[in-house]
Amino acid sequence: MSGKKVLLLLAVTAAVFVSGCAQPQVKRVGSVIGIPKKNIPRYKELHANTWPGVLKTINKTNIRNYSIYLGDVEDKDRYYLFSYYEYVGNNFEKDIARLSKDETAGKWIEKIKPLLKPLATRNEGEYWSQWEEVFHHDGPAYDKVTSRHGSIIGMPEENILAYTQMHAVVWPGVLAAIDRANIRNYSIYLGQITPCEYLLFSYFDYVGGDFEKDMKGIENKVTKTWWTYTDPLQVRLPGTPDGEQWKSTEEVFHTD
Numbered sequence: 001m002s003g004k005k006v007l008l009l010l011a012v013t014a015a016v017f018v019s020g021c022a023q024p025q026v027k028r029v030g031s032v033i034g035i036p037k038k039n040i041p042r043y044k045e046l047h048a049n050t051w052p053g054v055l056k057t058i059n060k061t062n063i064r065n066y067s068i069y070l071g072d073v074e075d076k077d078r079y080y081l082f083s084y085y086e087y088v089g090n091n092f093e094k095d096i097a098r099l100s101k102d103e104t105a106g107k108w109i110e111k112i113k114p115l116l117k118p119l120a121t122r123n124e125g126e127y128w129s130q131w132e133e134v135f136h137h138d139g140p141a142y143d144k145v146t147s148r149h150g151s152i153i154g155m156p157e158e159n160i161l162a163y164t165q166m167h168a169v170v171w172p173g174v175l176a177a178i179d180r181a182n183i184r185n186y187s188i189y190l191g192q193i194t195p196c197e198y199l200l201f202s203y204f205d206y207v208g209g210d211f212e213k214d215m216k217g218i219e220n221k222v223t224k225t226w227w228t229y230t231d232p233l234q235v236r237l238p239g240t241p242d243g244e245q246w247k248s249t250e251e252v253f254h255t256d
Helices: 003-009 037-048 052-060 092-100 103-115 157-168 172-180 211-217 221-233
Strands: 027-035 063-072 079-087 132-137 147-155 183-194 197-206 250-255
Touching: 027 037, 027 132, 027 183, 027 197, 037 063, 037 079, 037 103, 037 250, 052 063, 052 092, 052 103, 052 250, 063 147, 063 197, 079 147, 132 157, 147 157, 147 250, 157 183, 157 197, 157 221, 172 183, 172 221
Parallel strands: none
Antiparallel strands: 027 079, 063 079, 063 250, 132 183, 147 197, 183 197
16 A cells, blocks of 8 residues: 555544654643535534454554544535544554555545545644644543544635633643633644634543533633633634534544
């Protein structure tokens, strides 16, 4: 299987960071690709019944906690897939070489590839566009993940610098509120879906027992003040429910 087909499997999926460390370290990856509306039912059908051999190959290549989300930007045929996964190995090139020889993975790629529409803004050599992580917070200790959540919001180009600078040093009180809400592994990614049209994609694990209660509990004096600075930098997308800032996306695939 060619190198390009190998990349396609991880999204099927997405591009990956290379770990050169002696000990395994988690590398988080967020990537995006387009999908025509007419292809969504078939894509969902395939991923609801992902071949066992493909899942086995993903596991062998040290990919973990891999989810794909479906979201729309507006009421047109503008649908996108947002993927998040973690690479936990210590020799990516060796893993990808093993993947490149997998016959089942190659056949799966040939089924998925015609359904997708790569972004015009992707970097050379990419199929799924790998986006920049602009925020991450590990969060509290936990026993098990209760649910996973992906969401999107618009980001005007002129506000990117202010937004990324704020998220490089998030207020301790905001991080503490995130912890109290039982949110962990919280990452935000930035990228272009079309030239000069930017989005933020967020992913987090919820590890509590009452999601709605915890989400309401996150609102305190500190977080509300933080939002007075961050919310004006963002643009709510059409279809976002009243009272919400970010637009939820639908999880269409997950493997631990």
